[in-house]
Amino acid sequence: MVIQIQPSTQTLYDQDYYFWLRTTINKLRTSQFSSVDLDNLIEELEDMGRSQKRTVKSLLIRLFEHLLKLTYWNVEQERNEGYWKGEIRTFRREIKDELKDSSSLKPYILEIFDQCYEDARTEASDRSQLAIHIFPLIPIGSLEQILDENWFPEYNHNHHAKAD
Template sequence: MIKQDLKQLYEKDFILWIEENLRLIKEGNYEEVDWENLLEEIEDMGRRHLESAVSYAAVVLEHLYKLEHFKVDEKTGKGWIKSILNARDELELLFENMPSVKGKVETKIDQAWKVAVKNLIKWFRDNEELAEKFFGKLPSKENFPLECPYSFEDLLSYEPWKHSL
């Protein structure tokens, strides 16, 4: 297979493209490998894992904030706690399998907080009566802290539900 055909295969049949590049590398036929797309895919793999970790972090931050600020009664929050614990389990697994992701997530906690705030705003849109109760209106990002109110350590281990007993 010539290099140009391999580049076209990337767009048409991704799995076959992977198999062909893998075959070429195993055979030592490096000049025929579609390096441009292969390097892009490798870079994208790392980015996806980091984005996934930031997404789990956002879930934890959103639900920690809900527990501390929007709990209306003793029954409220059981689902939030479960969500926090599940997201932390996923983060722990990611950190175990890819230790360097942990340090990168630590530097992206403010990015995770921005996602959490967007999710909080969406949640209030779906719960207008709570928006009215807590804000007197539908909240916007200005109604939440600009900087993440939680530390990286809080993200990983803070359990406000144990402090309120």
Template sequence: MDSRIGYDTDFLAWTEEQARLLREAARERINTPIDWENVAEEIESMGRSELRAVESALVRVIEHLLKLEHSPAVEPRGGWRWSVREQRDQANDALDDSPSLRGKLDLGKAYRRGRDYAIDGLEQDRIAVELALTDCPYTLDQILDPYWWPVNRHDLS
């Protein structure tokens, strides 16, 4: 039985496995004019790009969830909600394609960036907000859940 990971099952895991297999083939000195190490590196790079894309989507989701939670402004709440929906969809689609991405996400880094963007954006709107410099107040499941929204601290929906 072939236990290799399928390209269509988990893209990230597939890229990691293919890079490993290419490096093994290179060590066996197969006599073909292939630049094994750079081909393996390029395949791994595709997986890293997927990871960066998901982390970027998480940063935007966190930024706008924080704005929705902390801002007393009525507008542009609709734009923030739309952005959250769009970025959640992108992140969830990528995680469906590569389930192993979930275990590689750095939620702390995504929170720090999203928090900083939220603070900057709110300050541009002349809204002073202090956001904790500690851990992300949302779980990954909440961030990705299309039906979950934080409660606004100013009784806005």
């Protein structure tokens, strides 16, 4: 009986990611550049950038969605106002933290601002079951406004419309 041993094409990166990461960091710290797994290192760095962009985009959509619900979903306003405001503050803080860590993302936020607002309109409509035309086509605030911890769009805190 002949046993054939397949050559292992699996790299340390594929076998044990955390060990690969620690090994790569140690090689870089000790200037062992020629033995660094550059292909996977480059791929990881590119993924980090894409991941940061996805995070900022998701946070911006959630922020807009909650601002829209707070402003226009009168039936649920009394019950959910505190929760929505808390979520708005959390999303603002998380976006600001991302921008503090990577200020070069600010142009990206401006680039995706309108699309994120449109996505938030759709999601707010789905979640509230309000018709999408209830929410304005133009964003309800500028980037500076929506990130300002003291700014909230005009809404009626005392109006508690009941569903018919």
